Amino acid sequence: MAQLVGAMRFVAKTLARGIRPIKPMPFHEWLQKNIVLVDGKLRGEKWSAEEAPYLLEIAEFLSIENPATRGVVLKCQQSGVSILAMSWSLYLAELGLDSILYGIPGKDILSRMNGQKLQPLIDKWQEHTGKRIIKDDISRSGKGSTTYVKKFADSFLTLVNANTPGELSSFTARFGIKDEFSKWKNSPKGDDPDELFEGRFTAFLRWGLQKIFEFSTPEIDSGDETGDDPTHCRTHRSFLKSDQRHWHIQCPNEDCSGDGEFVLDYENFDVDRKNPELSYCFCPDCGAKVYESDRIELVRKGRWIASNPDGKYPGWSIPAFISLQLGLKDIAEALINAEKKGEAALKNFFNLYLARPYAFKGNAPDYQRLMERREDYPQGFIPEAGLIFVGGADVQHNGIYVEAVAFAEDRQSWSIWNEFLEGPTDNHNAGAFVLLDEFYRKTFEDARGTPRRLMALAVDGGDGGRMNQVLEWTKRRYNTFAIKGKDGHHVPAISVPAKQSIRKSGKKKKFGSTMLWPVGTWDLKHEFYGNLHRQGVAAGEVMDPGGYCHFGLWQGEEYFKQITAESFNREVKNHKLVEGWDRLRKDNHFLDCRVYAMAMAEKEGLSSMTPAQWAALRHTLLPAQADLLSSDSAKLAAGLTPTQTEPETVSEAKPAAAEGPTRHGTDERQSSYQRRRQLV
Numbered sequence: 001m002a003q004l005v006g007a008m009r010f011v012a013k014t015l016a017r018g019i020r021p022i023k024p025m026p027f028h029e030w031l032q033k034n035i036v037l038v039d040g041k042l043r044g045e046k047w048s049a050e051e052a053p054y055l056l057e058i059a060e061f062l063s064i065e066n067p068a069t070r071g072v073v074l075k076c077q078q079s080g081v082s083i084l085a086m087s088w089s090l091y092l093a094e095l096g097l098d099s100i101l102y103g104i105p106g107k108d109i110l111s112r113m114n115g116q117k118l119q120p121l122i123d124k125w126q127e128h129t130g131k132r133i134i135k136d137d138i139s140r141s142g143k144g145s146t147t148y149v150k151k152f153a154d155s156f157l158t159l160v161n162a163n164t165p166g167e168l169s170s171f172t173a174r175f176g177i178k179d180e181f182s183k184w185k186n187s188p189k190g191d192d193p194d195e196l197f198e199g200r201f202t203a204f205l206r207w208g209l210q211k212i213f214e215f216s217t218p219e220i221d222s223g224d225e226t227g228d229d230p231t232h233c234r235t236h237r238s239f240l241k242s243d244q245r246h247w248h249i250q251c252p253n254e255d256c257s258g259d260g261e262f263v264l265d266y267e268n269f270d271v272d273r274k275n276p277e278l279s280y281c282f283c284p285d286c287g288a289k290v291y292e293s294d295r296i297e298l299v300r301k302g303r304w305i306a307s308n309p310d311g312k313y314p315g316w317s318i319p320a321f322i323s324l325q326l327g328l329k330d331i332a333e334a335l336i337n338a339e340k341k342g343e344a345a346l347k348n349f350f351n352l353y354l355a356r357p358y359a360f361k362g363n364a365p366d367y368q369r370l371m372e373r374r375e376d377y378p379q380g381f382i383p384e385a386g387l388i389f390v391g392g393a394d395v396q397h398n399g400i401y402v403e404a405v406a407f408a409e410d411r412q413s414w415s416i417w418n419e420f421l422e423g424p425t426d427n428h429n430a431g432a433f434v435l436l437d438e439f440y441r442k443t444f445e446d447a448r449g450t451p452r453r454l455m456a457l458a459v460d461g462g463d464g465g466r467m468n469q470v471l472e473w474t475k476r477r478y479n480t481f482a483i484k485g486k487d488g489h490h491v492p493a494i495s496v497p498a499k500q501s502i503r504k505s506g507k508k509k510k511f512g513s514t515m516l517w518p519v520g521t522w523d524l525k526h527e528f529y530g531n532l533h534r535q536g537v538a539a540g541e542v543m544d545p546g547g548y549c550h551f552g553l554w555q556g557e558e559y560f561k562q563i564t565a566e567s568f569n570r571e572v573k574n575h576k577l578v579e580g581w582d583r584l585r586k587d588n589h590f591l592d593c594r595v596y597a598m599a600m601a602e603k604e605g606l607s608s609m610t611p612a613q614w615a616a617l618r619h620t621l622l623p624a625q626a627d628l629l630s631s632d633s634a635k636l637a638a639g640l641t642p643t644q645t646e647p648e649t650v651s652e653a654k655p656a657a658a659e660g661p662t663r664h665g666t667d668e669r670q671s672s673y674q675r676r677r678q679l680v
Contacts (some may be wrong), residue, residue: 012429029060035087036124051079051324053300054247061314062088062213064095069208070313072238073215076355078325079318081215085177086118089157090125094133096153099173103162103197105183106247110161114147168196174204175211176576182216182235214238221357222570231570233357242315243306247322249298251283256284264321264597266354276332292328320353340410340546341607343530344523361530364564371560373538379417379554381447382406384447386414387617388604390455392596393436394589395425400432401589402439404454405597407606410546416444418559425466428473440477450588455604458483458596461516483517483596487580491520493602519599528594564589
């Protein structure tokens, strides 16, 4: 009998071992055994924490045994978080627990993510391990996977466009991934995609079995510090509610006067603008320097510390300073380039490198403060650095506002001329358009005494009542462009023109007779107002920074009131985010002129020219100056005949003036320099 009992006990233990659930492997261990990278410089290699040590703790949070139900990451580019999230979906699929919902904003982004990252990741994973977890794509049978629905066991990994409300309904999920969460947008009807997404997990809320992972590069900072403003960056709002963990490294100075640990961040980053590779971070307590050669090892030995321990759930901030795929030289060069290109580029730097939302300078400085920093340079005079010389014109029914602006390679700008051309604008051959033709043909003198004309002139054709006149006028003149302002973020400064038909005498002219160029006004205004806030020599700085805006003493109060006549506002109305530029004053015409001139500068290569192209343009516009002792060949190279001692002043080409129109500058004063030129 005793033998029978012993046998039964043995059988029971054996059966128990066979039916006992196997404890799932922690995600961070599973990663290193299963995932083969499919892009980047480590393509084809197995995932390793050595290249992203800061991801280990996040992977531990994503493990199935971790009780936290939500986590958020503010990330820079090249952080490895996206691959981590996709790998997590495969880990969950292998466990076969429940369905997974993967949201990403935009059909094109969704398609690229699936085709270029997720599906290759699945293929490499199954090839490397020999596993067949995700069923093959046999969409017509209804039994396998499809492009956007990956079937495993009795559940699904469903990929959805988060910005399409219809895709966020009619199914239940336990695990959720919010990719590029900052770019999730409310629908035109006011539907919040985040609320719709969260509604898919209600079946698991009571038991706390759901787990949701949010991550993104940030977007816009509304200035709200509470995290409640719905116009504020979604991911940052979530991060503010978390325990806000930051990666700390050990100070290399053993005698550090502080805690001995600090965060590598923008505030303690010293940029060497002449030699970016020599840029370094420093300890805020003792000043100990951390160069690139030391940074990698210090980052690998770092650790996460929560700055808000009472937060609702874990949250991590991953700036480029702790990414091992980017170096301090890369960050320094990105900052230097962004400063040259203006506020839109600075926003990208803050979002993509610092993992921070960016607060646009949506309000211009006080116009009286701008007037105080005017400079004593003559109207119509182009400084030597002003290599790109362009203009903008805003057409009204009673006249046309114009401004000519010169731009330097570092994006500094000089207002060269502005005035109001009074007269009717219903006939492109008469009235104010005659004066616009004079402005178009006008010559301006540069620092070498060389006459120059506008390289490009933008004329606003967005007014439906004057579009035909503008189209007719521009199609007859070289380097003039009919433009139309276009609202919205991320709209290019100048983009592919649309062909427009012109109606004349009630008949439609041949399609494509001229072009209407779209101009992204929102970001250009952001850049202009950001540049107006820059401090230069007039404020006591050593030099004027890139992007600095110069104005002349000849410009009057009305001009400055108009260029500061708008502010950018964001608010929620009827559950919809409403944002845009609002007028503070009735007249904003010179602001429009400046924006159109900036668009023309972009068209002429302000952002796209290489240093070599800038050098070539400088050589063309500013040849070596000759003097009385120069050889004949040197004088010819400078644009002079051997008998000339200085360049001749080219007179303006003026068409016959029509009756009626008159000109009004913002100030009638002339500098002594101009009067001397007239007496010569």
